[in-house]
Amino acid sequence: MSEFVQLLISGLMVGSIYGLIGIGFTTIYNVTGIVNFAQGDFAMVGALSAIMFYAAGSPLWVAIILAIILVGLLATLIERFAIRPIGTHVTRGIIATIGVGVVLQGAAVLIWGSDAQPMPAFSGDRPFNLWGTTILPQTLWIFGTAATLMVLLYLFFQKTYPGKIMRACAINPFAAQLMGIRLNAMRTFSFLLSGMFGAIGGIIVAPIALTQYDSGIGLGIKGFVACIIGGFGNPIGAAVGGLLLGVLEAMSSGFISSGFKNAISFVLLLLFLSVRSGGLLGDLEKVGR
Numbered sequence: 052m053s054e055f056v057q058l059l060i061s062g063l064m065v066g067s068i069y070g071l072i073g074i075g076f077t078t079i080y081n082v083t084g085i086v087n088f089a090q091g092d093f094a095m096v097g098a099l100s101a102i103m104f105y106a107a108g109s110p111l112w113v114a115i116i117l118a119i120i121l122v123g124l125l126a127t128l129i130e131r132f133a134i135r136p137i138g139t140h141v142t143r144g145i146i147a148t149i150g151v152g153v154v155l156q157g158a159a160v161l162i163w164g165s166d167a168q169p170m171p172a173f174s175g176d177r178p179f180n181l182w183g184t185t186i187l188p189q190t191l192w193i194f195g196t197a198a199t200l201m202v203l204l205y206l207f208f209q210k211t212y213p214g215k216i217m218r219a220c221a222i223n224p225f226a227a228q229l230m231g232i233r234l235n236a237m238r239t240f241s242f243l244l245s246g247m248f249g250a251i252g253g254i255i256v257a258p259i260a261l262t263q264y265d266s267g268i269g270l271g272i273k274g275f276v277a278c279i280i281g282g283f284g285n286p287i288g289a290a291v292g293g294l295l296l297g298v299l300e301a302m303s304s305g306f307i308s309s310g311f312k313n314a315i316s317f318v319l320l321l322l323f324l325s326v327r328s329g330g331l332l333g334d335l336e337k338v339g340r
Contacts, residue, residue: 053183058305059298064190066297067197071252072274073281073289074204075245081221081284082234082241085134085144089152090249091271095264096155097122097250098257099163102170111171119250126246127239134242135235152267159264167261176258189258196255200248201290208286213240221284276316279323282330291331 072090079087097118104114129151137143174188208214219227220237228234252270253262260266274289277296281288296316303311323330 054305057184058301060184060186060190062298062301063294064193064297065300066277066294067193068252068256068270068293069273069277069296070290070293071197071200071248072270073277073293074200074286075248075252076274076278077284077286077289078217078241078245078248080278081217082224082237083134083144084139084141085148086275086283087148087242087245088145088271088275089129089148089155090245090274091267091269092152092155092159093122093126093246093249093267094253094256094270095159095262095267096125096253098170098253098262098266099159099168099264100250101254102168102257102262103163105170111173115254118254119247122250123243123247126242126249130239130242135238152271156264156267163264165264167263167266169261170254170257172258173255187259189255193255193259196251197290200251201287204286217241273316276320278330279320280330282332285330285332288330288332295331 072094075090075093076087079085079090100121101114101118104117105111109117133147133151134144137147172187172189173192176187176189178185178187180186206214208218216227216232217237217240219230219232220234224234252274253267273296274293277293278284278289279292280295281290281292296319299315299319300312303315
């Protein structure tokens with residue numbers, strides 16, 4: 052039983068990261084229709100930036116805030132100069148995000164090198180026991196951050212004017228534009244949110260896993276699969292899909308073989324695309340119903 056609980060906690064922890072990356076995917080997709088394959092690289096840049104600011108002498112919390120702001124601004128610049136000139140052509144936009152990801156990885160090598168870099172834990176790294184399981188303090192930070200962001204995101208979409216505008220753009224962008232909503236402004240805002248969510252996901256996992264220039268590739272793939280499982284375009288669904296994916300990976304690694312860990316992701320991807328393409332919770336328009 053203790054082994055099961057340990058695997059469950061590990062799966063939920065990793066799944067929380069997948070969910071945060073998945074939310075970044077859905078935020079951009081809802082407004083632009085583009086699948087941003089550079090989303091995982093936002094997480095990588097966020098983590099390495101926080102490590103850089105901390106090494107330069109900034110307090111850890113200041114380094115984290117600066118890194119989140121930096122990646123958010125970087126994402127808006129990418130939208131303005133790399134995505135917007137393409138227009139509304141979705142296929143070209145997706146290809147552009149792949150190119151952006153390659154550029155970010157190359158820039159990361161030039162700035163930080165190719166060696167994996169550590170980040171200190173937010174509140175120490177001494178584990179403690181709970182119900183016969185060993186838990187790192189950083190795990191609680193991951194759970195708390197993911198849960199807080201989920202609640203704030205739900206309130207944002209349901210209670211705030213910008214959130215309702217984003218929902219309108221997701222449901223019917225043409226009608227939203229007829230009502231006076233500035234789609235270009237919402238596209239920029241979606242990239243800002245996506246970059247910040249990606250940075251947060253990369254930063255909170257950095258104390259547990261070393262970060263290097265290609266760390267975002269795996270996170271991006273798992274975040275994409277989380278969106279497919281939960282419902283592409285539904286941020287709450289992406290969070291649920293991430294948690295489910297993380298738990299299934301942990302259980303398969305613990306009770307079958309670690310070699311099945313990545314296979315689980317692609318099996319679920321193919322299964323949902325062929326059987327339930329709308330995911331578990333469907334599109335964003337169903338949120339709050």
